[in-house]
Amino acid sequence: MEKVLNPEVLTNNYTVQVATTEHIPLADAICFEMEESAKARGTGIAKRSPQYLRDKMQEGKAIIALDDEGQFIGFCYVETWEHGKFVANSGLIVKPEWRKYGIAKAVKMRAFELSRTNYPDAKIIGITTSLAVMKINSELGYEPTTFSELPVNDAFWNGCKSCVNYDVLTRTERKHCLCTGMIFDPEWEKNKAKREEEALKEKQEKHEKWNFLKDVKVLERLKSIKEKMFLRMQMRKVKRQVV
Numbered sequence: 603m604e605k606v607l608n609p610e611v612l613t614n615n616y617t618v619q620v621a622t623t624e625h626i627p628l629a630d631a632i633c634f635e636m637e638e639s640a641k642a643r644g645t646g647i648a649k650r651s652p653q654y655l656r657d658k659m660q661e662g663k664a665i666i667a668l669d670d671e672g673q674f675i676g677f678c679y680v681e682t683w684e685h686g687k688f689v690a691n692s693g694l695i696v697k698p699e700w701r702k703y704g705i706a707k708a709v710k711m712r713a714f715e716l717s718r719t720n721y722p723d724a725k726i727i728g729i730t731t732s733l734a735v736m737k738i739n740s741e742l743g744y745e746p747t748t749f750s751e752l753p754v755n756d757a758f759w760n761g762c763k764s765c766v767n768y769d770v771l772t773r774t775e776r777k778h779c780l781c782t783g784m785i786f787d788p789e790w791e792k793n794k795a796k797r798e799e800e801a802l803k804e805k806q807e808k809h810e811k812w813n814f815l816k817d818v819k820v821l822e823r824l825k826s827i828k829e830k831m832f833l834r835m836q837m838r839k840v841k842r843q844v845v
């Protein structure tokens with residue numbers, strides 16, 4: 603029977619960290635949960651062996667969420683493709699009784715941070731049918747993309763072989779499937795910063811120019827008013843002298 607948890611404990615009492623060798627004994631439980639959840643959803647999460655997860659933990663390429671007894675409650679791992687051009691934060695799983703408390707979000711955020719630190723120039727990608735994952739990815743700055751923007755190498759797509767929809771993917775020659783592709787491109791951030799800097803510079807230049815021109819116009823108007831006044835005063839003076 604599943605453990606019934608107090609919601610207050612759920613919201614407060616867990617930790618999220620980069621998994622270490624200390625967590626290796628938890629790999630079987632994580633794998634079991636992945637398989638159960640794939641069965642329940644009727645779709646697939648790329649099937650991974652406990653040894654694959656153990657390797658990820660050993661390499662410091664996995665994120666684990668633990669309850670206060672040190673038991674696994676959430677997990678995901680980092681994979682690279684095409685010599686580090688692409689990074690995927692895959693195999694996201696949260697134990698059923700811990701779902702909808704922000705644990706997946708916390709795990710994905712930590713995996714995203716780890717990926718950005720270790721592979722700052724890599725595109726971070728994912729394919730998913732999960733609305734929760736799409737929401738989390740969007741918050742992290744991913745955008746939906748076509749499969750043509752994802753890695754071309756077979757190793758990436760082989761992960762889909764355990765999915766019940768794999769025939770759709772092969773029939774469409776990897777152009778479409780039920781999953782949505784999502785991507786975060788670090789170039790966007792660089793370009794965004796560059797664009798913002800350029801826009802600010804342009805605005806400052808325009809602002810200075812605009813002020814200058816505006817001031818000249820004001821000065822010209824003032825000068826002309828003064829000249830007219832002075833002229834009128836002179837005329838009156840001349841008139842008075844004539845009289």
Ligand SMILES: CC(C)(COP(=O)(O)OP(=O)(O)OC[C@H]1O[C@@H](n2cnc3c(N)ncnc32)[C@H](O)[C@@H]1OP(=O)(O)O)[C@@H](O)C(=O)NCCC(=O)NCCS
Binds near residue numbers: 700704708732733738
């Ligand atoms: C998908 C999964 C990881 C979500 O875990 P979770 O801890 O419940 O997710 P969170 O609580 O962090 O929720 C993140 C966001 O998704 C939303 N969400 C969570 N579950 C959802 C669901 N079933 N349907 C729609 N939205 C959902 C949350 O409301 C939250 O949105 P918000 O920030 O706007 O409030 C979990 O349900 C799971 O392990 N499912 C089975 C495995 C799986 O599908 N993995 C993904 C493979 S790509």
